[in-house]
Each structure stands twice: as structure tokens, then as C-alpha cells.
Amino acid sequence: MDAHQLKGNLELILLSILEPTEMYGLEITKEAQERTNGMFTFSIGSLYPALHRLENAGFIQGRFQAAPRGGSPVKFYKITPSGIQELKSRQREFEAFASAIRSLWSPSSNT
Amino acid sequence: MESLEQYVNQATKFLWGKKKHEIRTELIGNIKEMALEYQLRGLSATESISEAIKEFGDVRQLSRQFMEVHTMPTVHKTITLLGFVSGFALLAAVSSAAPLQISTTAPLPDCRSVNPTGAINAAFHCTYGGPWVRLSELQDEIKSAGGAVLLANQELQIGFANDKSIVRFSIKNPEPLTPVPGGMPEFVFYQFYSFQRDGETFININTLLENVIRQSQLVVQLEGWQNPNLLVGKTKLTIGTTQTPFIAQHMYSFTLTEALRLQLPNRDQDTKFGKIWGVQYQSADSDNVRYTFKPHRLELLDKSNGIYAVVSQNIAGNLRGTFQYTIAQSQNGILEIALPSQKANFVGSFKDMLGTASELEQNMVLIKLTGQLNGNTFTVVQPKNTFSLAGTR
Incomplete structure (x- = not known):
């Protein structure tokens, strides 16, 4: 995926990944790759x-705890209630944007 | 090959305090976790760390991103701080509604006497160094106003919000002089710029402010006398607290001496005892002022409180012919200040001040300080009335 496109939507991606469960940095990366087929x-x-x-911004909350395989502690992040609201709002914006783009590709109904 | 420690140091170099510690822990934990996966695939411990670091990406980009998120949260523009090669450009308009407070502290540094006889003790020298400000506190306060303070290789670098220049100066203390064996006790004056105690760095606040005045491209303004407000552009810092008050006299005199030198004839003298400067600040609590100056009360036309100075010619011994001044703060239109002669004739220009001067009567110039420390420093004013509190009008 184009780096600019990825960067522009990074926060939406992160909130989406963290919505169901708490994760730490490395897990988030793997999850993103797995759920989007790389x-x-x-x-x-x-x-x-x-x-x-x-x-x-208060959309996620982090806390340190031991890494799953032991060793140095890592920081686990979970989404907060205001993060869930933010995610919904960004999802709506993204949908509206994507739908507007798709409409440009459809044949015009006026012709 | 870059070590984990090097990578993490580099990534967090623009951070400080608790945040730096947290992010270091987080990065180390995640890099080690990733390295473990490489180890499970058969790489050695060192190779695994190296591969993990590669995956983490460009460390300079990462340190810049951390700085944008944590060090300058209120600055919108991306700035480049790498090595400060291209200068410091803080472009966002950031101001603090309430002044930020820097508390000063006056512990003596653990310094050594330069004099083996002990005739001039260490405390004497160290007393000249204070007051001090904790580096971590300074960093937090400047940061919350949209700026940044970094310490690298004993050089302090301060970027104020909106300042296109960076204030930078060494906090490395001068080396104590080596005394001559068997020599006489020598009067050696040197100022400490910093010291360490309990893992914390303390910076000499006068050294700090002098460099801000000299180097900042923003207007630097001082307001008040005790615990003054210092404004650097839109950043406002209150210096001092009720517990450890800071008196601004050094800041005013530092600026005023330079400003007066530009307006008065050059009276610097080279003597066998060393250089005598042609313009000298006489502190109100110095022995010279206490024992030879006479207390006066000046009624001012301007009733608002302000900082004033009285400039005169020196009539004492080898200082004769040089210029001197004292500074005081007015209260409700009254200025109580010690002056070098019984009767003061206030004149409207420095030119009119030159001429005969004695302990009984001399011409002096009253000036009002604007508080601006790097520009238009003062204006000449006239008092409405002058009274000598020593008894003679």
C-alpha cells in the first residue's frame, strides 16, 4: 500500500485493530498484516x-506488563470509550469518502 | 552494527524525564520480543537484535516523530532538530495564558576552594554561582510553552516558541586555577554555570538569562523586581517562588551596563591591578553603597511602579572618572535610593552630568528602565522632587 495512504489512515487502522482487544506494539503490527493479507x-x-x-488524545490507554514470552516489559494498549466514538466517527468519514470515490467510477445516471 | 542501547538512545534523544524512561522501556521490550522470533529461527542473539532494529526502521525519523508527539505537542509545523544543523525553527504561535513558574534554589555546589590555604573558602566562590534552576523543571516549563530545552555534550540548547534562533551555551564550569605553591592567597572570581546533585543537573539562572538576552531574536522583557516575569516573545516565565525568591537586579544591571557603555564616554582603564571598567553597577547591598552613599527619596511624576536607575560619576580613589549607577524599584511614585552625594542635581542628559562631582553635590541622571533587555533599555526622566534622607535637602 502507498506509504502516504497508509500514513493518512494509520490512526483509523490502529483504532480498528485495538477495538476488540488489548495489544502491544509488535502484536498490533502482526495483526494488521494478518488481517489485511500483508x-x-x-x-x-x-x-x-x-x-x-x-x-x-485519550483514545487509547497504555499500561506496562510483562511480555507474553517473559523478558522486558512491553506496553499494552486498549481502546477507551472516547476512542470507540472516535473510531465510529472516522469509519463514517472513511465510508463517505470511499463511497464518493466509488460514485466517480460508476457510469453517470444522467446520460 | 548498531546496538540496542545505541538505537534506543538515538530514538529518545529529544525526550526527557519520565516520558523518556517509559519510551525507552517500551522500545527495548518490543525490540527484544522481535529479536526473540529471529532467535527461534536460528539467528544468534546479536544478529537477532540487529535484524529487529532494521525492522524498526530509520532511527532519525523515529526520534523526530517522538519529538513531534511528546516534545512539542503544541507546535504544528514539523521541525528538524537533527544536530540542529539547519537551525531551530519553531513556527507555531504558542502562548501561555498563565505565567509558568520556575522555582529557583540556592544550594551551594560541591565545589573546591581554589586556594590551598583556605583563606578564601569554597563557599565564598560558590555563593557567586546561584541561584539555580533544576534542568528538568526548566525543560518541563519551556516545553509546556511550545519550546524545547536539550542538553548535549554540556551544551544547553533552548528553543523558545516562535524563535528562529536557538539559545545555546556551555554549562561546563571553568577549571579551578592552579594555585602557586607557597604563593599568597589569591582573590579568584569565577562563576559556576552548573552542578550535579543527586543525579539532577542545576543551571545557574543568571548564566541562563544572560544567554537568552544575548542570543534570542525575540523581544526579551523583564517585569518586576522580586520573582520577576520574563517574557521571551510570547513565552512568559515567572522566575522564583515565595520560598526561594529571585531578585532581578543582576538581570537589569547586566543589560543596563551594556546600554550605558554605548552612551557614555569610554572610561575603561588598564591598571597594574587589571582592567577597571568605565561603567560600574553599585549593588544596593554592597559595602560601598552601604557605607558611603546617602539615602534619598525621589518623588516621581509617574505614579506607576517601575524600575529606575541613577547614573553618576565616580569620585572614589582609583575609580575616579568612571561612571556608576544604582537601581531601585519605585512604589506609588516614590523611589527610595542611595546616591553617592549629599545633594543630587538631576540633569536631562549624560553630557550635562559630566564635570565636577563631590560627596557634597553632583549632577546625576535619572533613568527609567523599559524592562526590555535586548533593545530599547531605558529613557531619561526627571524627578518631581528630591529629598535627602540624611537630613539635607
Whole structure:
């Protein structure tokens, strides 16, 4: 996927992935790749500033806990109620946008 | 090959405090987790870390992104801080409605006496260094006003919101002088710029402010006397607290001495004892002022409180011919200030001030400070009435 397109929708992608369950950075990356059949491939580092931006905005909440396989702690993120609202709002915007684009591809009904 | 430590240090170099610690922990945890997967595929521990770091991506881009999210949350423009090669461009209009508070502290640094005889003790030298501000506190306050403060290789770098230049100066202390064996106790003055205590760095606040005045391209303005407000562009900082008050006299005199030097004849002298500067600030609490100056009360035309200085010629010994001034704050149109002669004749220009001066009577110039520290510093004014509190009008 084009990097600009990915970047523009990164927050929507992250909120979507975190909606069902709490995850940490590496899991989020894998989840994104698996659920989109490898279409979303992040430079993993760029994920963290985006997560922190969402956390600062109150849309997700992070807490440190031991990594699943032990070792150094990692930060798990979960979506907050205001994050769910934000996700719904962004989904609507995206749908409206996508639908507008699709309508450009359909043959005009006026002709 | 880049080590984990190097990568994480680089990624978090524009962060500080608790946030830096948290992000370091988060990055280390995730990189190690990823490295574990490479190890399970048969790579060595070192190779695994190396591969994981590669997947994390360009560290410079990452450090910049962290800075945008955490260090300058109120700045909208992307800025480039890498090495500060291209300068510091903080372009967003950020202002703080309430002034930010910097508390000053006055602990003596753990410094050594430069004099082996102990005749001049360490505390004497260290006293000249304060007051101090905690670096972490300074960073938090400047950051919350949309700026940034970084310390790299003992150089402090401060970017104020909207300032196109960066204020930078070394906080490395001067080396103590090596005393001559068997020599006489030597009066050595040097100022400390910083010290460390309990893992925290303290910065000399006067050194800090002097450099802000010299280097900032924004208007730098000081308001008040005790715990003054310092405005650098739209950033407003209150310096000092009730518990550890900060008196602004050094800041006013630092600026005023330079401004007066531009307007008065050059009276610098080179003597066998060293250089005597042609314009000298006489602090109200110095022995010279306390024992030789006379207290006066000036009634001012302007009833609002302000900072004033009285400039005169020096009549004392080897300082004769140089210029001196004292500074005080007016209250409700009254300025109480010590002056070098019994009777003060206030004149309207520095030119009229030159000439005969004695302890009994001399010409002086009263100036009102604008508070602007890097521009139009003062205006000459006249008092309405002058009274000597020593008894003679």
C-alpha cells in the first residue's frame, strides 16, 4: 500500500485493530498484516509515535506488563470509550469518502 | 552494527524525564520480543537484535516523530532538530495564558576552594554561582510553552516558541586555577554555570538569562523586581517562588551596563591591578553603597511602579572618572535610593552630568528602565522632587 495512504489512515487502522482487544506494539503490527493479507506493512518504529498520539488524545490507554514470552516489559494498549466514538466517527468519514470515490467510477445516471 | 542501547538512545534523544524512561522501556521490550522470533529461527542473539532494529526502521525519523508527539505537542509545523544543523525553527504561535513558574534554589555546589590555604573558602566562590534552576523543571516549563530545552555534550540548547534562533551555551564550569605553591592567597572570581546533585543537573539562572538576552531574536522583557516575569516573545516565565525568591537586579544591571557603555564616554582603564571598567553597577547591598552613599527619596511624576536607575560619576580613589549607577524599584511614585552625594542635581542628559562631582553635590541622571533587555533599555526622566534622607535637602 502507498506509504502516504497508509500514513493518512494509520490512526483509523490502529483504532480498528485495538477495538476488540488489548495489544502491544509488535502484536498490533502482526495483526494488521494478518488481517489485511500483508497489505499493511508498517515500518514498525513509526507505529509507536502514532500510538502515543492516540494515547495523548485519550483514545487509547497504555499500561506496562510483562511480555507474553517473559523478558522486558512491553506496553499494552486498549481502546477507551472516547476512542470507540472516535473510531465510529472516522469509519463514517472513511465510508463517505470511499463511497464518493466509488460514485466517480460508476457510469453517470444522467446520460 | 548498531546496538540496542545505541538505537534506543538515538530514538529518545529529544525526550526527557519520565516520558523518556517509559519510551525507552517500551522500545527495548518490543525490540527484544522481535529479536526473540529471529532467535527461534536460528539467528544468534546479536544478529537477532540487529535484524529487529532494521525492522524498526530509520532511527532519525523515529526520534523526530517522538519529538513531534511528546516534545512539542503544541507546535504544528514539523521541525528538524537533527544536530540542529539547519537551525531551530519553531513556527507555531504558542502562548501561555498563565505565567509558568520556575522555582529557583540556592544550594551551594560541591565545589573546591581554589586556594590551598583556605583563606578564601569554597563557599565564598560558590555563593557567586546561584541561584539555580533544576534542568528538568526548566525543560518541563519551556516545553509546556511550545519550546524545547536539550542538553548535549554540556551544551544547553533552548528553543523558545516562535524563535528562529536557538539559545545555546556551555554549562561546563571553568577549571579551578592552579594555585602557586607557597604563593599568597589569591582573590579568584569565577562563576559556576552548573552542578550535579543527586543525579539532577542545576543551571545557574543568571548564566541562563544572560544567554537568552544575548542570543534570542525575540523581544526579551523583564517585569518586576522580586520573582520577576520574563517574557521571551510570547513565552512568559515567572522566575522564583515565595520560598526561594529571585531578585532581578543582576538581570537589569547586566543589560543596563551594556546600554550605558554605548552612551557614555569610554572610561575603561588598564591598571597594574587589571582592567577597571568605565561603567560600574553599585549593588544596593554592597559595602560601598552601604557605607558611603546617602539615602534619598525621589518623588516621581509617574505614579506607576517601575524600575529606575541613577547614573553618576565616580569620585572614589582609583575609580575616579568612571561612571556608576544604582537601581531601585519605585512604589506609588516614590523611589527610595542611595546616591553617592549629599545633594543630587538631576540633569536631562549624560553630557550635562559630566564635570565636577563631590560627596557634597553632583549632577546625576535619572533613568527609567523599559524592562526590555535586548533593545530599547531605558529613557531619561526627571524627578518631581528630591529629598535627602540624611537630613539635607
